[in-house]
Structures are given as C-alpha cells and as structure tokens.
Amino acid sequence: xxxxxxxxxxxxxxxxxxxxxxxxxxxxxxxxxxxxxxxxxxxxxxxxxxxxxxxxxxxxxxxxxxxxxxxxxxxxxxxxxxxxxxxxxxxxxxxxxxxxxxxxxxxxxxxxxxxxxxxxxxxxxxxxxxxxxxxxxxxxxx
Amino acid sequence: xxxxxxxxxxxxxxxxxxxxxxxxxxxxxxxxxxxxxxxxxxxxxxxxxxxxxxxxxxxxxxxxxxxxxxxxxxxxxxxxx
Numbered sequence: 001x002x003x004x005x006x007x008x009x010x011x012x013x014x015x016x017x018x019x020x021x022x023x024x025x026x027x028x029x030x031x032x033x034x035x036x037x038x039x040x041x042x043x044x045x046x047x048x049x050x051x052x053x054x055x056x057x058x059x060x061x062x063x064x065x066x067x068x069x070x071x072x073x074x075x076x077x078x079x080x081x082x083x084x085x086x087x088x089x090x091x092x093x094x095x096x097x098x099x100x101x102x103x104x105x106x107x108x109x110x111x112x113x114x115x116x117x118x119x120x121x122x123x124x125x126x127x128x129x130x131x132x133x134x135x136x137x138x139x140x141x142x
Numbered sequence: 143x144x145x146x147x148x149x150x151x152x153x154x155x156x157x158x159x160x161x162x163x164x165x166x167x168x169x170x171x172x173x174x175x176x177x178x179x180x181x182x183x184x185x186x187x188x189x190x191x192x193x194x195x196x197x198x199x200x201x202x203x204x205x206x207x208x209x210x211x212x213x214x215x216x217x218x219x220x221x222x223x
Contacts, residue, residue, distance in 0.1 A: 031223050047222070050150055050215055053199040054222075078222060090223050110223055118196070118215070119222030120151035132221040136190050137152035 001074075002058050004049050006081035014093035018073035023095040025102040029110065031090030033083050037132075043124045047080045047089060050118035054078075057117045065094075065109050069101035074109070078119060089121075143168060143210035147179045153193075153218045158184035166208065172197070173204040175214050192219050 001017045003009075015028050033045050062074045072095040079089045092109055096102035113119075121132045131137035147162040154160040157179070164178035172195050180187060194217040195202050208214060 048151060049222075050148070050196075050217070053196060053215065056199050114220065114223050116201075116220070117222050118150065118217050118220055120218070121221040121223075122151070131152035131155075131218070133219040134152040134190070134221075135192070135219075136156065136188070137218075 001076070002055055002062075003075075003077035004051060004054060004058075004080060005077065006079065009077045009079055009088040009091050011088070011091045011093070014075035014077055014091050017075045018093045018095040020072055020095055022097060023072050024097055025099040026093060026095045027099075027102040027106045029090070029092045029106050030088050031110075033085050033087050033089055035085045037123060037125075040125050042085065043126065044085065045083045045089065046122040046124065047078070047083060048120050048122075049078065049080050054118050058113070061109055061112050061117070064112065065105040068108070069096070069105040070098070071096040071101050071105050074105075076109075078117075080119070143170075143208075145170075145175050145178075145208050145210075146213045147175060148213065148215045149179070149183075150215070151218050153187065153190075153216055156185060156187040170208055171204065172202055172206050172208060172214065175208055176204070176216065179216065189216075190218060193217070 075093045077091045083089050094102045094106045149157050196215040197212050
C-alpha cells in the first residue's frame with residue numbers, strides 16, 4: 001500500500017493493511033511536524049512530490065527491504081501540501097513474524113526515503129521560508 | 143528533438159518556472175539539456191553540485207543521452223519524511 005495525499009494521514013488504515021495472524025510484530029512509525037528546527041520556531045511545513053516517480057521509488061524501497069529482511073507486509077503514506085504543527089507527514093507500517101527485522105527495516109526505509117524519493121519539504125518560520133536541505137535556498141528572515 | 147524538462151522545489155523558484163520544453167540535436171546528453179534549460183528559463187539559475195536528474199522516472203547520469211519525447215526531471219536535494 002502506497003498513499004501520497006493532501007489529506008490528513010490515518011495510521012490505523014496502514015496498520016490494519018499490514019496486520020496478519022502470522023505476524024508477531026507490527027511497527028508503525030509516525031513522522032510528525034514539530035514546532036522547531038535549527039534553533040528557530042517552525043509555523044508549518046509544505047511538501048511537494050514528483051509523481052508518479054515518487055510512487056515508483058517508494059515501491060522500489062518496499063521491494064528493497066522485503067528482499068533484505070524477513071518481513072511480511074509494508075504500507076507507506078506521505079502527506080503533501082500544507083502540514084501543520086502536530087500533524088503527520090509520514091506513516092510507515094511494517095509487519096513481521098519477529099520484532100527485530102520489523103524495527104531494522106523500518107529505520108532503513110526512512111533513511112533511504114530521505115535519499116532517493118523525490119519529495120521536498122518547505123519550512124515556514126517567522127519571517128521566512130526555506131526548502132530543507134537545499135544549500136541554495138536561503139530566504140532567511142531579514 | 144524535443145525534451146520536456148520539469149524543475150522542482152527551490153530549483154523551480156530560482157528558475158521562475160517548473161516546466162520547460164527545449165529543442166536539442168540528436169545525441170544530446172542530460173548535461174546538454176540542463177544547459178538548454180538554463181538558457182531558456184525566465185530567470186538565470188545555477189545547477190547545484192548536489193543536483194540529480196531523472197529521465198522518465200529513473201535516475202540518470204549527466205553523461206547519459208536523451209531521446210525525443212523524454213521527460214527530464216531536475217531534482218534538487220530531496221527532503222521527504
């Protein structure tokens with residue numbers, strides 16, 4: 001299951017999608033918009049995705065962790081558009097017979113997502129905004 | 143041949159557009175397409191060293207060739223999650 005949406009994310013949908021009687025472990029990771037970054041207050045975030053490439057890269061990452069770990073099912077949801085403080089930007093659910101591969105593969109998935117999936121985050125803070133991770137995007141407050 | 147070029151996030155802001163169409167000779171590379179995009183964009187923009195490129199949804203090297211009708215995406219550092 002791969003969801004990219006401008007609507008609020010519902011972790012239960014993902015957890016239910018991966019749950020199975022053969023699995024003793026279900027890991028759900030929630031990425032939450034926090035109210036601070038780099039020592040300044042954050043007002044909200046805005047995400048954009050290049051589709052369908054983002055969907056295809058997410059599917060490749062699912063295949064990658066399924067190849068590497070003894071896991072059962074993977075579900076991923078990423079929010080795009082404006083995401084307010086306290087709202088979820090990302091949900092990943094992984095099921096497995098045992099907990100260790102579920103934890104490890106979830107962590108790996110997030111690390112890889114931040115490297116190869118064409119999704120961008122713009123941070124709005126008091127007096128400015130910046131594309132996170134882009135060295136040429138410096139519209140800091142005056 | 144004609145190549146469609148898409149620019150995203152901070153790159154789109156700096157170039158002043160997210161969509162360009164460029165005309166290139168046969169055998170042109172991704173790098174040639176990027177240079178054409180720099181000439182044709184409404185605003186002058188520099189390619190960051192960390193720039194990545196994708197053709198038809200797959201990452202490519204700047205030395206790879208492009209073909210008529212390709213969609214070339216110029217991808218500044220990603221920051222999902």
